[in-house]
Amino acid sequence: MTSTAAAPTSTAQHRGISSALDSPWVRFAARRGGRLVVSLWVLVTASFLMIHLIPGDPVRASLGPTAPAALVAARRASLGLDDPLPTQYLHYLQGVLTGDLGTSLSSRLSVSQVIGQRLPATVQLAVLAFLVALLLAVPIGVLMGVLTRGGRRRGGELAFSATSIVVAAVPEFLLGVGLVYVFGVKLGWFPVAGRDGASSYVLPVLSLAVGPAAALARIMRVEMLSVLQTDYVRTARAKRLPAPRVYLRHALPNALTSTITLGGILLSALVAGTVLVENVFAWPGLGSTIVQSILAKDYPVVQGIVLVYGTGVLIVNLAVDVVLALLDPRSTIRES
């Protein structure tokens, strides 16, 4: 994809540097960057407001009804909850920008420390699941698209559709339970919980990846079918290119653009899905931590992890848009 970037550069050289701002890539970066900044601001503000939207006193709720009033007051003061709201907001923004997300109410560790300990396990899980989902969905979808094009193999199409619909409808935590039962309990091939060695990754990654993979494969097949009917695929056939080249070089990139657009939603849902899967497998990541923290009413930790998850989703969305722009140069020009 590096070659893709060469075209606008050469174009810009032709027109001179003054018009570089007119380049669709520059405008794309500006527009997309602006949207990211606004989304991040909304995210940070929402995470700030979260603690203030809770009815009653969050510190009292956190420490329990039996805690002495003096302790509650002291804790409130240390959290800055007695300052006027705008001041608190400014402090919060400052803190987020400098990486200071506050202190855990229960462990007295800094929230950034907690996140730093837990983040790698979650990122590994999400990235692996992301890759597995793509590696499963794209080849299967392309293959099914090619095999069932023009109404061929109706039986295979029906079987594929039925299977993928059902598999896609099973939520990740249920799939996890099923996988634990079959491969952990019955067959004993993989550990049922914990994060210890490569084999412990298999079941959590599969529980996260299989559902999105089934949904993506369905989308991929439908997109492939419609792309195979286009004029430019006919042109490729008229050039007498070998079938694999027609499918992989001419049809696939075009089918991918639509698949990635729709699949981006599924993949950002996958990031959030780690919360459930981590709780099935007792995975020591952010997902199990946020649930424990919500139950323990450890609000600074919850705020911090919500920020991290939200940012993760925004990064996935950004990555999807960039990949789309690289795959289909027209999308940089289209206003999305």
Next chain:
Amino acid sequence: MTTAPMTSSPLVATAEPVRRSAARGRWLSVLRTPVGAGAGLLLALVLLLAVFAPLLWRDDADTIDTESVLQGASGQHWVGTDNLGRDLLFRVLVATRLSIGLALVATLIAVVVGLVLGTAPLLLGRRGGRLVTAGVNIAVAFPGLLLALFFAVVFGVGMTGAVLAIGFAGAPSFARLTQTLAAGIADRDFVAAARIAGVGRTRLLLRHVLPNIGEPLVVNATIGAGGALLSFAGLSFLGLGVQAPSYDWGRLLQDGLSGIYIHPEAALAPGVAIVVAGLAFNLFGEAVAKGIGLTTTLSGTATTASRRRETVPAEVVDDGRPVTDPGLVQGRPVLDVQDLSVAFQGPDGPVRPVRGVSFRIGRGEAVGVVGESGSGKSLTALAIARLVERPGEVTAERLEFMGTDVLSGTDRTHRRLLGTAFAMVFQDPMTSFNPTRRIGRQLAEVAEQHQGMSRKIALARAVDRLRAVRVPAAERRAHQYPHEFSGGMRQRAMIGMGLMGEPKLIVADEPTTALDVTVQRQVLDLLASVRAADDVALLLISHDVAVVGQVCDRVLVMYAGRVVEDLPAAELTTGARHPYTRALVATVPDMHIDLDRPLPVIPGRPVDPAHQPPGCAYAPRCPLASARCVEEDPALVDDGSGRRVACWHAGEIAADLEVPGAAPVALISGERA
């Protein structure tokens, strides 16, 4: 678990003014499809359980039996017991009500909040509306589960908090859906008319917009309920939803998971319940959505099918074989087509849009094919190019290109010959280039593939070819994408692609139809000069008689899948003997046309290939038609000079009509443009 509201976007297009009875009919017809019936039955069962299970089995589900704690499945307890000895099957059944009920309440909240947010732009006016829209757009980017966790913190852990959390988490996607649907309706004429009539915003919304977006909204809410059910199970499973002593499926699942080693049924039974109930909502919603979307297509095919049954497919009397070899200009022909047919399998037997076409093209000869849309000319071109894909079937007595039989054998056997010597130019240059690949690469890959050139040399050749077809700044243009080319330039690049090899034949299928009139000339001139320079034969397919007359040596006139006349292009205006050819020529306006008279058109409609009449296909529209024409199909007869015609009345002139300046054909009055 957040997929359900997300799938709503493809269902947007169904908004249209709805009559209530029609809507009910469509929902009922969905129940008659296998998927719809199955999903409907499943959904009904789940809902019945939700209503009656607690009434019937609540006591059984709550009976504590310390004698039989944590038992596996047995005849007495089908899926075993929990840690207080309570029967798990009954507990799962009884939990249906809470699980379904909470999901429905959450969905209701999502739809109501979504409606409020989604219609806010209509009520608030521009600025406020834009703010709400922007907020919704940011919110939908986040997965539902994340929003649900956020709201679960705000509303507190527990059943009420979870219902509110899932409701609010689902709201943005319903808001987006409402916005999209309402925007579609707000553009309609009847809304505009109401607005002009002074109907207020609120009334406009309640009376005109909401009733028309109700149906897709309900469908999406059904699918959304499935999603809410799964989300709720998720929250309860995490311990953030239903709290003991209440129990829903998610709660039972959480309890069961801890003992999965000794007692897997306790986790699997609620899991199965969640999946089945989720699927019931999902599948039913999808089936209805599909049913609604398919209504028009279904009725469409029904009418075609009944119409087809009225007529019997005709026997083809003539095989279209010429007596002499009209295309044989010198030596071996470039293309030799004998009795070429293309058939598709219709509902009532094969349909043959091309029926026994025969012709030859000599070296360097330009042959035009003219005819109305649906005459089979483009399909003929695709057939000789081996580009007709299944379910289309191509048969021919002979299909030879450069003396090689290209009908038999696989694509692989003819790849090199057809890839280098046979060039195709398609109708629409805007869609015929791959939008994701650079023009230069698209040309170069021909040479890489068939001439074994390296990437670099092939690209240099591509630039050279672009130059040859007069693309300015070819070097730079080769690095551009198709969308950066104008239509005319793309068509020239397409011709250039054909020139990457050493073409002996260029098949151009309506190459100028999609282009601007000023550009058409350039493309035709280019084709002519390519032909002259390299002695390339040309098969030019066009509905434009004038274009073919200018560019070609010889013209094949096609009607209803057959060649009806084959004559030198120079004789098109003066020597045409088939009444159809004359009619085509007569429809071409020229500089001398009397502007006060209606423009000439050919009366009637072309024949539907699904039901060819037994006689001459043109007879119903022909002023010369006699009884024989209706009964017997005339063969394409060679007069010995290479001119061929298929008409019982070839060369005759209709007596009852006189049209100055045009060949004598029947005319009906048409509106002048």
